[in-house]
Amino acid sequence: AQTVTQSQPEMSVQEAETVTLSCTYDTSENNYYLFWYKQPPSRQMILVIRQEAYKQQNATENRFSVNFQKAAKSFSLKISDSQLGDTAMYFCAFIPPNTNAGKSTFGDGTTLTVKP
Amino acid sequence: NAGVTQTPKFRILKIGQSMTLQCAQDMNHNYMYWYRQDPGMGLKLIYYSVGAGITDKGEVPNGYNVSRSTTEDFPLRLELAAPSQTSVYFCASSQLSYNEQFFGPGTRLTVL
Numbered sequence: 391a392q393t394v395t396q397s398q399p400e401m402s403v404q405e406a407e408t409v410t411l412s413c414t415y416d417t418s419e420n421n422y423y424l425f426w427y428k429q430p431p432s433r434q435m436i437l438v439i440r441q442e443a444y445k446q447q448n449a450t451e452n453r454f455s456v457n458f459q460k461a462a463k464s465f466s467l468k469i470s471d472s473q474l475g476d477t478a479m480y481f482c483a484f485i486p487p488n489t490n491a492g493k494s495t496f497g498d499g500t501t502l503t504v505k506p
Numbered sequence: 507n508a509g510v511t512q513t514p515k516f517r518i519l520k521i522g523q524s525m526t527l528q529c530a531q532d533m534n535h536n537y538m539y540w541y542r543q544d545p546g547m548g549l550k551l552i553y554y555s556v557g558a559g560i561t562d563k564g565e566v567p568n569g570y571n572v573s574r575s576t577t578e579d580f581p582l583r584l585e586l587a588a589p590s591q592t593s594v595y596f597c598a599s600s601q602l603s604y605n606e607q608f609f610g611p612g613t614r615l616t617v618l
Contacts (some may be wrong), residue, residue, distance in 0.1 A: 394548075397575075418610055422545035423604040425606070425607075430583070433594070433611065433612050434609065434611060435564065435596065436609075437606045437607075440606065442604075461514075472533075481548055485603060485604050486603075487604075488603070491537075491556065491602075491603035492539070492552060492554040492555075492556055492562065493551065493554070493562075493564065494539070494554075494603075494607070495551070495565070496541075496548040496549040496550075497548050498546050498547050498548040499546075499547070501535050
């Protein structure tokens with residue numbers, strides 16, 4: 391079974407600064423998918439960014455980017471120019487390949503507070 | 507499109523009661539999922555479905571049952587509710603397993 395570890399339960403950052411959230415995972419699979427989701431106080435889960443393990447290039451979505459280190463099984467999320475609206479809980483998720491399709495695993499989350 | 511809808515939004519159950527949490531999606535997605543989220547924690551997969559008539563257990567299936575008779579609906583049944591089942595329950599759907607999952611607004615369940 392896969393495990394996903396988010397070692398930072400809580401983090402804070404000043405508005406306009408940059409923050410990095412860490413995520414490590416354990417798997418014996420070679421092809422898989424990794425996601426970061428955001429859960430603001432409204433409780434609605436929102437996709438932030440997605441990475442395919444077979445792609446070496448790190449995914450980027452506007453102010454959000456990842457540092458994907460496959461050998462180290464690390465998938466960190468960098469938020470640049472932090473905004474107050476980025477305040478939320480962030481979850482890292484591992485999606486296995488077709489052999490176990492559907493058995494997604496989420497980390498326990500990092501609560502990020504952006505301070506004005 | 508309504509996306510993923512869940513009913514009810516809130517529910518209080520007494521120990522030993524049963525109930526069904528409803529979930530529906532209008533995106534014609536193949537995959538559907540049920541998660542529970544305990545306070546301050548991540549999502550734990552209860553059951554998932556890869557299509558109508560096909561379901562499988564996730565990480566924490568004990569005390570729950572599911573069925574998927576149509577593409578749109580994926581109800582979660584709680585039998586003999588216990589305080590340990592107090593949680594927020596999320597339903598989600600995706601077209602394929604590696605696509606973005608779209609989540610419903612959640613159901614907050616309290617068992618007293």
